[in-house]
Amino acid sequence: MEIPKDHLVDMYSTMVKIRYFEERLREIYFADKLPAFDIAAGEVPGEMHLAAGQEPVAVGTMPHLKAGDAITATHRPHHVAIAQGLDLKRMAAEIFGKDTGLGHGKGGHMHLFSAEPNFGCSGIIAEGMPVAVGAALAFKKLGKDNVAISFFGEGAANQGAFHESLNLAALWNLPVVFICEDNAYAISVPKEASTAVPDNSDRASAYGMPGVLVPENDPVAVYEVVREAIARARAGDGPSLIEVKTDRLWGHFEGDADAYRTDEFKDSMGDRDALVVFGDRLLEEGVLTAADREGITERMHNEVDEAIDFARNSPDPAPEDALLHVFA
């Protein structure tokens, strides 16, 4: 593959960072909720949607982004946010509900917002799709060559906002790339029980835009397809729809018994863990030495540990600050 080495290394490093960040969160999330799981308890309460296994779609997009490019992500936003380069400390602090968080603790893990990098996410399915269209509209009106990337799950592709957003983006020829993370499930509902066609990428024809399927959960495959789509968008040639088959290794949210997926299925995902597969491949292909790989792992883990320490050691917001920020 003729991909710059630094891109390969960055993608792998970021995958390591994302995975370790989520592993740490997961461990902390459960630590003080067990034995009798209480969703309201502990350092990190509330719903927690982790993206372990879905790193490729995020890191394969990252190398093609430039300053000002907008991303709207979903209720499962960490992998994308980290790939785009959000301040890991302030992101972690927000997830811990601290005053040093991106939203001073008001938003939490489903509501991470940042001006630069230009990132937003949401707890409502497909809510970010029209917002990405609007960001792209602003770029066009302001004569910027930025693009907007809308990430959404395969379950979101049956929400009306999907249809309205793709039609508007195509109609107005806007620089948007719609990236569907197809992890085959919407909570417990498998794609075949929710979607009348096998591949959402085929729905692009309903809007006269290109639709491309990325059949493997591989950063390089994502990299190549997204490069195309972003180049197209930056050149003023309009939006694209991409669907990436990926794996959600863990439950829908932490605490999910995940009984709706068979052990076979879950094991098979484990066996093909993109993080391991991609790391091994970079070794085989000589992109990385074993030492490089260890070095990366150590650096990434340190960065994550620092961010989490920062979050833990940050102060809570003052209770009465709840009344602030309703209006500017």
Add this chain to the structure above:
Amino acid sequence: MEIPKDHLVDMYSTMVKIRYFEERLREIYFADKLPAFDIAAGEVPGEMHLAAGQEPVAVGTMPHLKAGDAITATHRPHHVAIAQGLDLKRMAAEIFGKDTGLGHGKGGHMHLFSAEPNFGCSGIIAEGMPVAVGAALAFKKLGKDNVAISFFGEGAANQGAFHESLNLAALWNLPVVFICEDNAYAISVPKEASTAVPDNSDRASAYGMPGVLVPENDPVAVYEVVREAIARARAGDGPSLIEVKTDRLWGHFEGDADAYRTDEFKDSMGDRDALVVFGDRLLEEGVLTAADREGITERMHNEVDEAIDFARNSPDPAPEDALLHVFA
């Protein structure tokens, strides 16, 4: 064409009835609103969306319907309602806001409801589409071989409900026929300014259902395509999407200056008026004699005149009846 003669005659007769009904309404609507047009004044106040020119899509569907089949129509419902055979007197009375109306005057012309014939319409774009899906779901669960027909305008095809409804109907393999009345405009917005693809029928592929375009505003062409789709649905083979190119001869609503459409365009529609064209064709082809045609016209006009007299002579509801019927 091998279409039973009675079907041809019924379709033509119904077209005459619809057109005359709307001409009478139009005349009455304006009568006491001019010279200074006041939408609140007169025997028939409020918005009035007439369908003159769109009769073919309604009458071409009618011959294939049987008792119990459900129709959901739009804010422009008269042609479809008359074709399905709603009680013309009670329908007219509702439009006149009388106590003898289908809804005792509570609904008005955008909110005509009937249990048998099974008809409903709505003032909200695409609102009836999921309702048709639900009617079809009920038919399937109850083991009836009825079908549900959802009429909607080309402008409605960009509303999220369109997407969700077609996906559900296909996913659940329901007996629904979605019929798009493409009159090229949504109020003042031409289709090319609202829709990223030329033909909505092509959007059927996004749901794995058949999509058929009826390129002419011709009852016979509609008849043949809808026959197929309804047969398919009754046989349990699932939904279809049909788009019919049709003409809205008058303004979006009565009182619309219609300045957004060129005189050429409006004249060309007049020249190809489907009512005249179809009548002449039935003469040429010997299906009707000139005498038959006059007889039909007279009968239909009488029926309409009686319905409108009934409406006019009916009593207003008692004012305090406004408080009734919130709950059963």
Add this chain to the structure above:
Amino acid sequence: MTTTTERKLTTQKAIAEAIAQEMDRDETVFALGEDIGVYGGIFGATEGLLDRFGPDRIMDTPISETGFIGAAIGAATNGLRPIAELMFIDFFGVCMDQIYNNMAKIHYFSGGNIKVPMVLMTAAGGGYSDAGQHSQTLWGTFAHLPGMKVVVPSNPYDAKGLMISAIRDDNPVLYIFHKGVLGLGWMTNNPRATGPVPEEPYTVPIGKAAVAREGTDLTIATISLSVHRALDAAEQLEADGISAEVLDLRCLVPLDREAILESVRKTHRLLVVDEDYQSFGMTGEVITTAVEGAFDYLDSPPARIAIPDVPIPYSRVLEQYVLPDADKIVAGAKALLTT
């Protein structure tokens, strides 16, 4: 009764039992919604029902709320009695047209000729750091719009009886369960979420409030989880020699205005507690009801405790600051008695 009422259930199990018994009784009853099948509903309202009734009557749906709630309307007007689940009430914005403009108005527009017998059930409420799009109650929003009944049980007994009433009602009924009253194993333990529930089917009338605790010094009118908060507060107040009557409104539409007036005429003081946003909502309506019907009985201006018109924040300290709780109610009650 005495024997059967010994049986205790959580509110969640009481709801699932009510649905199951009605589905047994009436073939035309079915349920549809996201994750109501193999998952049993995110909050367990359909737990075990897929195994019992199969996928034709317990239907998982795509994430298409406008589509499947609209479809429930069409099914309801065509001979069935659907129970549609909107997973969180916070999601109403993607499907509100079908709910308030269609489901709630067809009967009126048709002059009574078309009935829409359906239940729309949904989860509400916060207190577990689920942030501003998963913690709202929003019942005031629905109660403001005519054409649907709005039912909000606070305990297992009412939950079962009101669900059976809702399913048998020929009108659209919005059935709202607060996550905090369900007795879910993965939420903070709430003893008041478990209680006696008769095994046989029974109904609780829609539109009747209940006196959850008798008192003489003031009336605390509230609903759902805040009834529990008010009962906790009433116990603390009793220790201080204050006798608080706790009125569980149970339904917002129809609102049992007589019960409010009766209690206020007795206690002469009114504190309204709500977990919904304060302004333009339930607290104002209940206070206005008291003022309209019992003005001369009021010894002090009615007071209210509700969410102070801010979105629900994520961080625990922030969320707890805006939520009603027993301490705030105790303080509010004491302030009311000293004015």
Add this chain to the structure above:
Amino acid sequence: MTTTTERKLTTQKAIAEAIAQEMDRDETVFALGEDIGVYGGIFGATEGLLDRFGPDRIMDTPISETGFIGAAIGAATNGLRPIAELMFIDFFGVCMDQIYNNMAKIHYFSGGNIKVPMVLMTAAGGGYSDAGQHSQTLWGTFAHLPGMKVVVPSNPYDAKGLMISAIRDDNPVLYIFHKGVLGLGWMTNNPRATGPVPEEPYTVPIGKAAVAREGTDLTIATISLSVHRALDAAEQLEADGISAEVLDLRCLVPLDREAILESVRKTHRLLVVDEDYQSFGMTGEVITTAVEGAFDYLDSPPARIAIPDVPIPYSRVLEQYVLPDADKIVAGAKALLTT
């Protein structure tokens, strides 16, 4: 001023002028919505603007309210100041998630780091037999949900000044114009819909009520077209020797509670008039505000006149029965003064 204020405009033309002047002043202001281009907006809010500013700044949209309102949010968080038009407020149900869960909450969720400077303008109200999906006011629904300002002008002067304030505001502002105050040529003539409007740009502060008519015997607090109804009623009442003060709330969020209390403390009597549904809405909030802040000043229980919790019926006789009007206000005022 004196010279310029001689110029009279209809409310509709005042709104269009305000938008035009702000678009001249600020390149980042643009408008999008259905039929706002060549048609000029169904109610004329963008009349003539397509010719002046072209299709890039006056954008017709498909019938995709979730899409284009959501797009306005994204444009607002990326350097522009959009004005989105929702043709009728009755249509909010197809796009409410973007409005109340997204537009209204991003600033809060972001802890103040992301601003959403946009105006959502929409037409409301009935009285011309447009039936139950085209005649609602629904402002109470929006005022209940935190994060958006809610502006509802009653006259041309306020309409222009409030629109300019709304466009310059860094927060999302819902700007609601009642069709009956616009002075449209195709609606029943309303003399109060035309009035003096300065040519130069000016602002009217958001969140300040105005005394539309001074009085001493009772306060009639209301908004939008009902201000006209109240002023008509006040004239009739004056003939009967009753001096009514008419308070035009002008905005529901922020609500000018001080102005309500000030007037009630003066008149000791309060009648609230609203064209929205009565229960769980504006009337309850305004009455509760008075009770909370001026209880001891009230000589009689505050009263209210609003839509009696039914959908808006089509037939003229039915609709007129449920709408507030001058006669009902006169009767309500007299009843209030004799209790």
